Amino acid sequence: MLESKIHNIAIEQAVLTALMTVADSLETVINDIDVECFYPERHKQIFRAIVELHNENQPYDVVMVEQRLKQQNILHLMGGTEYLKTMMGEAPSSFFNLESYAATLIKFKAHRELEVLGQKFTQLAQDMSQPDVFTEAENLFGQNDLTEQAYQGVSLKDALQSSIQQMIEKSEARHNKQFVGVRFNLEHLDNKLGVIQRGHFCVVGGRPGSGKSTLAQMLAIDTALVFNQAVLFVSAEMDKETLANRLISALSSIPYNNIHNADLYDGMLQQYTNARNAYENLPIWIEPKQKPSISEVRSYARKAKRKYKTLGCIIVDYLQLLRDPTKKDRFQEVSSISRELKSMAKEFNCPVIALVQLNRDSEKNQRPKSSDIKESGQIEQDADQIIMVNPLTNKEDQQPLGVTELIITKNRHGKRGIVRVRDHLDVCRFKAIEEQTDFDSEHQF
Missing domain, CATH: 1.10.860.10 (DNAb Helicase; Chain A)
Known part of the structure; x- marks a missing residue:
């Protein structure tokens, strides 16, 4: 040779x-x-x-x-x-x-x-x-x-046998109130969307300031607090202090501005201290590096899995801030990052939730669509679920109405449609609205 x-x-x-x-x-x-x-x-x-x-x-x-x-x-x-x-x-x-x-x-x-x-x-x-x-x-x-x-390749018989076993395991876990996937702790949204299960790649899109990070934080809190499942939060946009303050605001109902500005009065300091003592050991691991590479995100996931043994979910805030230096142009780079995040959901056997920015043209539409996702149609193709966060404003003066539409534009494993929630962004939360009008019209998406 x-x-x-x-x-x-x-x-x-x-x-x-x-x-x-x-x-x-x-x-x-x-x-x-x-x-x-x-x-x-x-x-x-x-x-x-x-x-x-x-x-x-x-x-x-x-x-x-x-x-x-x-x-x-x-x-x-x-x-x-x-x-x-x-x-x-x-x-x-x-x-x-x-x-x-x-x-x-x-x-x-x-x-x-x-x-x-x-x-x-x-x-x-x-x-x-x-x-x-x-x-x-x-x-x-x-x-x-x-x-x-x-x-x-497997035979249909083998595939069916595997699917039946999977159904039995999911049914038993649900019956025993065990963790089967993540949810947003918003009743109407969770009922319509279904559980975001292990291996799913879910995308949450919105314009800047729409509340998509708030939605992701609610999911992180529910996963860690209710099910004691570890959450890896790749915070490429916010520093660790900001994210920690937002999480404590949501958990304690202390307005975020008061925490951020260290303006705690009328018992707020004691309330803050109690919340910190109660929740500081939640299994949420924060990686705040700006513009991490997709390989670094995979590295973060491996480290978090070694620390916690299993991962409940991985949250990336947000996808367009990640890098893939092996790709020459931006379209290839974003497409590669999307495929890698989807593969990570399978590799680490947990849902991956990626926040994404929308194109400027989306502001011209009455409601954002999947095609408004910035920089790559590959994201739309890879996602198992896509949720658009759309704050409603007054048509005359564009002032917020205090209500946000959560638009499920893609859902491989359940229904599509629109759910409206009440904005409580001062404490970094959304809250359910009991009465929901039926917005499930396929042609909207």
Whole structure:
């Protein structure tokens, strides 16, 4: 077998250096790269040592990696300590480029695999003893993807058996009042929408200031308080203090402005203290980084799952603030982020709730539609449920009426329609309106 020229030593060194320089950096790329993304054997051994240390919850800086390679008695085979020192001293180690470098290694790996397959085809073409060369060629293709094929396709009988078992489990959980999915704690909305179950990808859209973050916070509180299920809240827009204050406002009914401005009087301070003591241990984990990458969000989810064992839901506020550096243009980037969030719902076996901004043109419409979602139709396609938050205003002076429409424009597993709720945004909540007019008209959406 000829030595492949399809690799880049400098980029491999940059990836390894970044991993050994920045704590928890492997979390960013661990789902994307593996040992075969590296070409020289010594790079493979370094990466294996990093992964082993990570799996043992140990730091994987250059000192720990060197120690691990010494323990395995292979450090001398790969250039010894001097190679590690040279690599750390010369290779660029910018963590901000890690995902782009990793994407390049993945591409090199794919091309090397194709190169190997091509060499096998060449050998097959030269083997005149083969009775049916085309059949053997098809077998080569099949062998190249056996792992994925092994998990594809089942009979209808098997699929039905699996669905029946799933129905039984859901029925038993509901009967025992166990957690089966998330809800917004707004009776008419929850009845119409149904439970947002594990593996679902739900999108909440609205114009700036419409209350979509408030709706997400209500869902987070219900999940953590009522069911004691962990919530990962990726707050790319609000800092952790703002989000914490809004949650306490909703839980205590102390106006948010009073908490935010430290203007607590007439017993409010005691009320605040009581609320903090009562709710500070709710299993809500906040990640407030501005413009995180989608790989970082996946890393946050893994850390939260290790901390809480299971996740009740993941909330992203909001989707258009996430990044995917591996994509060249914004349309591809948002589409990729949407698909990744949907896959995370399956991977972590929990609902993912993503807030989204709407196009400016949506302000011209009487009610926002799914097609008003900013930057990508892929979001509309991927979502299991889409809810539009539409505050009602007076037609004459555009002043708020204190009522918001929650418009279910897509619901793969239930009804669509409109529910009206009372605004209590001063305490970061919506409240149900008992009497609901029937707005369920399919042509509206």
